[in-house]
Amino acid sequence: MSESTPPPKKMNLNREEMPKQPAEVRRGNFKEVALGYPLETARREASRCIQCKKPLCVTGCPVEVPIPGFIKHIASGDMPQAVRVLKSKNCLPAICGRVCPQEEQCEAKCILEKKGAPVAIGRLERFAADWEAAQGKMEMPEIPKSTGKKVVVVGSGPAGITVAGDLIKLGHAVTLYEALHEPGGVLTYGIPEFRLPKAIVKREVDYVRSLGVNLVLNFVVGMTKTLEELLEEFDAAFIGTGAGLPWFMDIPGENLNGVYSANEYLTRMNLMRGFLYPRSDTPIKKQTRVAVVGGGNVAMDCARTALRLGAAEVRIVYRRSRQELPARLEEVENAEEEGVHFEFLTLPTRYVGDADGWIHEMECLKMQLGEPDASGRRRPVKIEGSEYLSPVDAAVCAIGNSPNPLIPRTTAGLEMGKHGNIVADPATGKTSKDRVWAGGDIVTGAATVILAMGAGRVAARAMHEYLSGEKI
Ligand code: FAD
Ligand code: SF4
Numbered sequence: 001m002s003e004s005t006p007p008p009k010k011m012n013l014n015r016e017e018m019p020k021q022p023a024e025v026r027r028g029n030f031k032e033v034a035l036g037y038p039l040e041t042a043r044r045e046a047s048r049c050i051q052c053k054k055p056l057c058v059t060g061c062p063v064e065v066p067i068p069g070f071i072k073h074i075a076s077g078d079m080p081q082a083v084r085v086l087k088s089k090n091c092l093p094a095i096c097g098r099v100c101p102q103e104e105q106c107e108a109k110c111i112l113e114k115k116g117a118p119v120a121i122g123r124l125e126r127f128a129a130d131w132e133a134a135q136g137k138m139e140m141p142e143i144p145k146s147t148g149k150k151v152v153v154v155g156s157g158p159a160g161i162t163v164a165g166d167l168i169k170l171g172h173a174v175t176l177y178e179a180l181h182e183p184g185g186v187l188t189y190g191i192p193e194f195r196l197p198k199a200i201v202k203r204e205v206d207y208v209r210s211l212g213v214n215l216v217l218n219f220v221v222g223m224t225k226t227l228e229e230l231l232e233e234f235d236a237a238f239i240g241t242g243a244g245l246p247w248f249m250d251i252p253g254e255n256l257n258g259v260y261s262a263n264e265y266l267t268r269m270n271l272m273r274g275f276l277y278p279r280s281d282t283p284i285k286k287q288t289r290v291a292v293v294g295g296g297n298v299a300m301d302c303a304r305t306a307l308r309l310g311a312a313e314v315r316i317v318y319r320r321s322r323q324e325l326p327a328r329l330e331e332v333e334n335a336e337e338e339g340v341h342f343e344f345l346t347l348p349t350r351y352v353g354d355a356d357g358w359i360h361e362m363e364c365l366k367m368q369l370g371e372p373d374a375s376g377r378r379r380p381v382k383i384e385g386s387e388y389l390s391p392v393d394a395a396v397c398a399i400g401n402s403p404n405p406l407i408p409r410t411t412a413g414l415e416m417g418k419h420g421n422i423v424a425d426p427a428t429g430k431t432s433k434d435r436v437w438a439g440g441d442i443v444t445g446a447a448t449v450i451l452a453m454g455a456g457r458v459a460a461r462a463m464h465e466y467l468s469g470e471k472i
Contacts, residue, residue: 011048011050011112011115012047012048013112013115013116013117014048014117015045015048015117015118015119015120016037016041016042016044016045016120016123018034018035018036018037018041018120018123019034019035019036020033020034020035021033021035023334023337023338023339026194026338027304027307027308027338027339028308029194029308030192030193030194030275030308031193031194031197032193032194032195032196032197033194033195033334034098036123036126036127036130037123037124037126037127039131042074042123042124042127043074043075043077045119045120045123045124046071046072046074046075046119046124047075048112048117048119049067049068049071049072049075049119050111050112051068051072052068052111055067055068056109056110056111057106057107057109057110057119057121058106059109060105060106060107060108060109060110061105061106061450062105062450062451062453062454063089063090063450063453063454063457064089065086065089065090065093065106065125066085066086066088066089067106067121069085070082070083070085070086070124070125070128071119071121071124073085074124074127074128079128079131079132080139082128082131083128083129083131083132083139084139086125086128086129087139090125090453091161091162091165091166091204091207091208091453092158092161092162092204092449092453093125093126093128093129094126094129094130094133094200094203094204095158095187095196095200095201095204095449096122096125096449096450096453097122097123097124097125097126097127097128097129098122098126098195098196098200099191099195099196099449100122100448100449100450101328101448102121102122103118103328103329103330105450106121106122107119107120107121107122133200133203138207138210140210140211141169141211143168143169143171143211143212144169144170144171145171146171146172146173147170147171147172147467147468149172149173149235149236149467149468150172150173150175150233150234150235151163151167151172151173151174151175151234151235151236151237151238151463151467152174152175152176152177152230152231152233152234152236152237152238153167153174153175153176153177153237153238153240154176154177154221154227154230154237154238154239154240154241154407155177155178155179155185155239155240155241155242155440155442156176156178156183156184156185156205156215156240157184157185157186157187157240157242157440157441157452158185158186158187158440158449158450158452158453158456159185159238159240159242159439159440159441159442159452159453159455159456159459160176160178160185160238160240160440160456161176161183161184161204161205161208161453161456162452162453162456162457162460163238163240163437163439163456163457163459163460163463164176164208164213165207165208165211165213166456166457166460166461166464167460167463167464168208168211168212168213169211170460170464170468170472172464172467173212173214174212174213174214175213175214175216175234176213176214176215176216177216177219177221177224177230178215178216178217178218178219179218179219179220179221179241180217180218180271181217181218182217182271183205183215183217184198184201184202184205185240185242186242186244186449187201187449188201188270188271189263189266189267189270189271190263190266190267190270190298190301191266191270191301192266192269192270192301192304192305193269193270194304194308195301198270220406221241221406221407222406222407222409222410222411223406223410226410226411227239227407227410227411227436228411228412231435231436235435235467236435236436236437236463236466236467237435237436237437238429238436238437238438238439238456238459238460238463239407239422239431239436239437239438239439239442240438240439240440240442240452240456241403241404241406241407241442242403242404242440242441242442242452243401243402243403243404243441243442243445243446244263244401244404245401245402245403245404245405245420246261246262246263246264246397246400246401247397247399247400247401247402248261248397248399249293249348249397249399251348251349251350251351252350252351253350253351253352253353253359254351254397256351256353256357256358256359257285257353257356257357257358257359258285258287258358258359258393258394258395259351259359259394259395259396259397260394260395260396260397261396261397261398262292262294262298262299262301262302262396262397262398263401265302265305265396266298266301266302266305268282268284269284269305269309275308275309284309285393285394286309286310287306287309287310287311287393287394288311288312288313288393289311289312289313289391289392289393289394290303290306290311290313290314290315290392290393290394290395290396291314291315291317291348291362291390291392291394291395291396292306292314292315292316292317292395292396292398293317293318293348293395293396293397293398293399294316294317294318294397294398294399294400295316295318295320295324295325295326295327296325296326296327296398296400297326297327297328297331298398299316299318299327299396299398300316300327300331300332300334300335300340301331301398302396302398303315303316303335303340303396304334304335304338304340306394306396307338307339307340311394313341314339314340314341315340315341315342315343316335316340316341316342316343317343317346317347317348317362317364318342318343318344318345318346319345319346319347319367319380320344320345320367320369320377320378320380321344321345321369321378322342322344324377324378343364345366345367345368345369345380346364346365346366346367347364347365347366347367347380347382348362348363348364348395349363349364349365349387350362350363351363351392351395352389358393359392359393359394359395360391360392360393361389361390361391361392362389362390362392362395363387363388363389364387364388364390365382365383365386365387366382366383366386366388367380367381367382367383368380368381368383369381400446401441401445401446402419402420402445403419403420403421403422403441403442403443403445404442405420407422407442408420408422411433411436413432413433413434414431414432414433414436415431415432419445421442421443421444421445422438422442422443423443424437424438424439424443424455424459426458427458427462428458428459428461428462429443429455429456429458429459429462429463430459430462435466437459437462437463438459439452439455439456439458439459440452440455440456443455
């Protein structure tokens, strides 16, 4: 069907909007911005799915959720069945429904996307998962007889949780070690409460624990025990330690007080609940003018967090133009609605401190776009002599992260990539080390929740084959 062909009558192009907190209200609180579909809206949206015989949306989902299947049950009102179908492939649907970049994945492939109104797959996924939670009890899968095999999973982010959930459902004993005092990885310490309430992460982690996974917190593999030592106790290991090592720009003044990495800033807020200080132990200095450097989702999260902490002026400083912003459009719009300013084609060159060592000014240089670089985006080029100073009392550097280096550094025989990532076979997650698999950001570098889960699923399948000799 060509772009100009009118859609068949059956195609309903009225995508249902999801209610959200008004911008002027939400910028003053940490509660979730998007409020979810009410039942009737969800059913109307679900009825828009035309149940394609060859559903392309499924090919756009890294964990191959049977999308038309679960949507069909929402449309007919059979919610228990909708949840069953959804969870047959996705163990974290309430999270994916909220944070997956659906516009680049399943929704980008939906046949209705050609008409500009794809079925709101993510919102329906969220609806089904929240419906189940509202019933007060989750359906538990049957756990088979123990295989007698023991698996260790390192890191409780989406990759580790997926591996742990999949392997316990296949009868293996799973111990999950987490370095921090709370499980969930970036879902807990990175993504802010107003986008992903921590109660939802806890609910999903509790589900995996209730299947019998032994979660051990405050256990840093590579320090508390090495991977080599764990391999003496366990039959196989999975490394899902993520990409938590922040990048800095290496410019003067980065060590001043008030200059944060996005990781530190968000961890103080999310994991340590700094926004509740003094009810929580972790303070954050009151800031009036905040600059966030970077243009990705992490930068949007930091800027919107700063607004909620009461900053009068929050700006995103990005060296390319609006067209090149890597953040999801929805997040950029949310940030703008809330009052975040964007300073495009701007590069920080130095931070200036006061006599007490606190940042009080930032020097920037204007840029212009040149030829495309290796990423296909036009390269930013400095405009010499365009430096200017502006007052700030906090700067947050959100320009990217590298894989966590501790396990690679303390484990012999792990082949490493040139960006500090662990090398693993994409088809199995197998590393160069005997009995060790890996997946998620530690392998790919900073990516997405669903890709980490997809990698976890692939590795769990391969680990099961190794442990049992049986193909899934
Ligand atoms: P992680 O989530 O990083 O989890 C790794 C875990 O391993 C951590 O809990 C860590 O403490 C633990 N660990 C590390 N070293 C050790 C050790 N030696 N011993 C024991 N435990 C260890 N993706 C999206 O899809 N949508 C979004 O909207 C989105 N927003 C984001 C916002 C922010 C602020 C950030 C930082 C990332 C965002 N991402 C988003 C990316 C996404 O969260 C990650 O790609 C994903 O969490 C990677 O999962 P993972 O399991 O590989 O690692
Ligand atoms: Fe439904 Fe769109 Fe998937 Fe077709 S592509 S099955 S319309 S969600």
